[in-house]
Amino acid sequence: MHKPQIRIPATYMRGGTSKGVFFRLEDLPVAAQVPGPARDALLMRVIGSPDPYGKHTDGMGGATSSTSKCVIIAKSTQPGHDVDYLYGQVSIDTPFVDWSGNCGNLSTAVGPFAISQGFIDTSRLPQDGTFAVRVWQANIGKTIIVHVPISQGEVQETGDFELDGVTFPAAEIVLEFIDPADEGEGEGGGAMLPTGNVTDMLEVPGVGTLEVTMINAGIPTVFVNAADIGYTGSELQEAINGDAKALAMLESIRAHAAVRMGLIDKVEDAATRQHTPKVAFVAPAARYVSSSGKEIDAADIDLRVRAMSMGKLHHAMMGTASVAIASAAAVPGTLVNRAAGGGTREAVRFGHPSGTLRVGAAAEQVDGQWTVRKAVMSRSARVLMEGAVRVPDPSDA
Numbered sequence: 566m567h568k569p570q571i572r573i574p575a576t577y578m579r580g581g582t583s584k585g586v587f588f589r590l591e592d593l594p595v596a597a598q599v600p601g602p603a604r605d606a607l608l609m610r611v612i613g614s615p616d617p618y619g620k621h622t623d624g625m626g627g628a629t630s631s632t633s634k635c636v637i638i639a640k641s642t643q644p645g646h647d648v649d650y651l652y653g654q655v656s657i658d659t660p661f662v663d664w665s666g667n668c669g670n671l672s673t674a675v676g677p678f679a680i681s682q683g684f685i686d687t688s689r690l691p692q693d694g695t696f697a698v699r700v701w702q703a704n705i706g707k708t709i710i711v712h713v714p715i716s717q718g719e720v721q722e723t724g725d726f727e728l729d730g731v732t733f734p735a736a737e738i739v740l741e742f743i744d745p746a747d748e749g750e751g752e753g754g755g756a757m758l759p760t761g762n763v764t765d766m767l768e769v770p771g772v773g774t775l776e777v778t779m780i781n782a783g784i785p786t787v788f789v790n791a792a793d794i795g796y797t798g799s800e801l802q803e804a805i806n807g808d809a810k811a812l813a814m815l816e817s818i819r820a821h822a823a824v825r826m827g828l829i830d831k832v833e834d835a836a837t838r839q840h841t842p843k844v845a846f847v848a849p850a851a852r853y854v855s856s857s858g859k860e861i862d863a864a865d866i867d868l869r870v871r872a873m874s875m876g877k878l879h880h881a882m883m884g885t886a887s888v889a890i891a892s893a894a895a896v897p898g899t900l901v902n903r904a905a906g907g908g909t910r911e912a913v914r915f916g917h918p919s920g921t922l923r924v925g926a927a928a929e930q931v932d933g934q935w936t937v938r939k940a941v942m943s944r945s946a947r948v949l950m951e952g953a954v955r956v957p958d959p960s961d962a
Contacts, residue, residue, distance in 0.1 A: 570955040575611075576678060577625065577951070581670025581944040582730035582881040582919070585634030586611055586625050586954060587678050593637070594959070603959065605653075605662040608635045610956045612655040619657055625954060626655065630875035633657055636671055638678060646701040646708065648679045654840040654875065663840035665828075666784045667702050669884020673738050674946035675700050676711025677720045681948070692718050695739075710741040722947040729855070729920025730881030735945035742940040745888050745926075746782040756934050757782050759826045763898035763935075769821045772814055778899040779826050782926075782937055783888025785842035787822035788900045791871070794818075798848025798869035801856050801918045805871075805878040815873050819844040843886050845872035847904040855920050856880065866916040867894070867905040881919035888924065888940040890915055895928035896935050 571594065576587040596603035609615065612633050613624015626633040637651040652671060654663040676698035679685055690696055693716055700709040714721040714736045724736030746757035759781055767777045767787075778788040791798035794814065805811050820835035823842050829835060847870050850863040872879050872886045882890075893901035894913040905913055912925040926940040 568958040568960070571958050572953045572955055573611075575952070575954045576682075577949045578671075578674040578678060578946060579731070579949055580668075580672065580674030580946040581728065581884050583631045583634060583668055583670035584627070584949065585632070585636050585668070585671050585674075587636045587638065587674065589682060590637050590639035596959070600664075606959065607956065608653050608655055608662055609660060611635060611954050614655050615658050615660045617658060621657070626657070628657055629880070630654070630657075630877060631670075631880065633875075634668055634671060635662075636668075636675065636678075638675065638682070638684070640684060641699075641701050643701040646699045648675065648684050648698070649701045649703045650675045650709075651703045656839060656875070661837070661839065663838065664704055665838050666841040667704050667707070667885050669740070669742070669783060669886070669888060670944065672700065672702070672709050672884060673711065673740060673944040675709070676713040676738065677722070677946050677948070680713060680715075680720050687718070690718060691715050707745060708743040710743065712739040712741070714738065724945070726943065726945050728943075728945050729857075729859075729917070729922065731945065735947050737943050738945055739941065739943050740884070742783060742888050744936075744938055745940050746892065746936045757892065757936050758896075758934070761934070763896055763902075764900060765825070767818070767821060767825060769818050772817060775818065776900065777822060778893055778901060779822055779842075780889050780893050780899070781826070782892035783940065784883070784885035785823075785826055785828055786872075786886055786889040786893075787819065787826070787842055787844050788893060789818060789844070789846050790900055790904070791846040791848040791869075794846060796846055796848075796871070797851075798846065798871060799851065799853035800871055800878070802878050802880055812876060815844055816876060819873065839875055843872055843874065843883065843889070845870055845886060845890070847901055849904050849906070850916070853916065855916075856918050857920070859920060861916050861921060865914070866921055867910075867913050868901065869904075869916045870901075871918065878918070882915075882917040882922055884942065884944065887922055887942055888926065891924035891926035891940050891942075892928060892937045895926050895937065
């Protein structure tokens with residue numbers, strides 16, 4: 566006899582150019598309140614993975630890296646923080662949840678979720694203004710400050726802030742990523758530049774020897790010049806995601822960079838670390854037409870960047886990769902800095918497939934090593950649906 570489905574309180578939220586299913590830790594089934602197979606199995610079932618059809622018809626996922634995400638929020642275990650934020654990137658077609666990194670876009674929604682779900686004492690909230698939710702990003706052990714607009718004592722979601730890659734305007738939320746560097750393990754003992762170099766030569770069998778910049782800031786990322794791999798830097802999703810040869814090449818670059826960065830021991834292990842590192846290709850500023858048909862003028866940007874996420878070209882730009890871009894742009898001599906025209910800078914505006922984004926980050930050398938103390942960007946977030954998700958009872962499996 567089959568049991569009825571179980572009901573789990575949940576909120577479906579957009580944060581930046583991503584969306585995901587948000588849970589309070591205490592609402593999860595007991596077995597899923599701790600890391601392990603039970604938690605992973607539950608989140609995969611919620612999203613609808615693994616799905617050999619690649620559609621997520623039988624789940625909450627959207628069958629893209631931007632929409633196959635789950636978030637678990639708990640009262641913070643860290644002094645001086647309001648909530649702990651744990652992020653799971655659910656693979657679409659394999660039975661796998663990647664916990665190796667953060668989602669910068671969904672970080673935006675963590676602040677509003679924390680307030681609306683009662684994690685913040687209402688006596689601390691202004692009647693009108695902004696409230697800084699201090700978030701402990703548990704995947705990578707970093708602090709994120711989410712400045713949430715408050716109107717009449719509640720989270721303000723509507724507004725006129727427009728974000729390229731998001732269809733409708735909403736309220737602006739400012740994110741501060743505190744000390745975003747040193748996330749990775751790497752050869753450099755966790756340094757922002759894991760090899761200690763602003764550029765390296767990376768040998769990728771079948772592709773060649775490429776000049777790259779590898780960085781651990783926001784999220785581990787390897788940058789390559791677009792021209793070196795046969796691209797202009799103005800590509801949209803359809804130019805990459807339907808090209809099996811291109812996807813294989815970019816995945817090979819990612820895997821070999823992961824080994825060089827010390828994130829995995831051997832290339833074959835890249836399949837078990839799909840979320841990180843990211844691979845992105847850069848090019849100097851030039852005019853192009855975004856995916857919405859909007860013309861992006863060369864004068865409006867410092868450079869063009871295209872980034873891969875979970876094996877596909879991202880439709881816009883991941884928030885954490887944006888931190889990596891801004892951090893690399895601030896370090897003279899990196900491929901990102903060179904594509905942006907060189908010199909020193911504390912902010913960069915780059916063109917991505919959906920439009921443009923400005924991110925601030927000031928780099929400095931400490932004991933001979935480059936680091937970034939803070940990266941700042943504006944995003945938006947809103948609740949799409951709240952209530953409960955239903956999944957088959959795990960004990961009936």
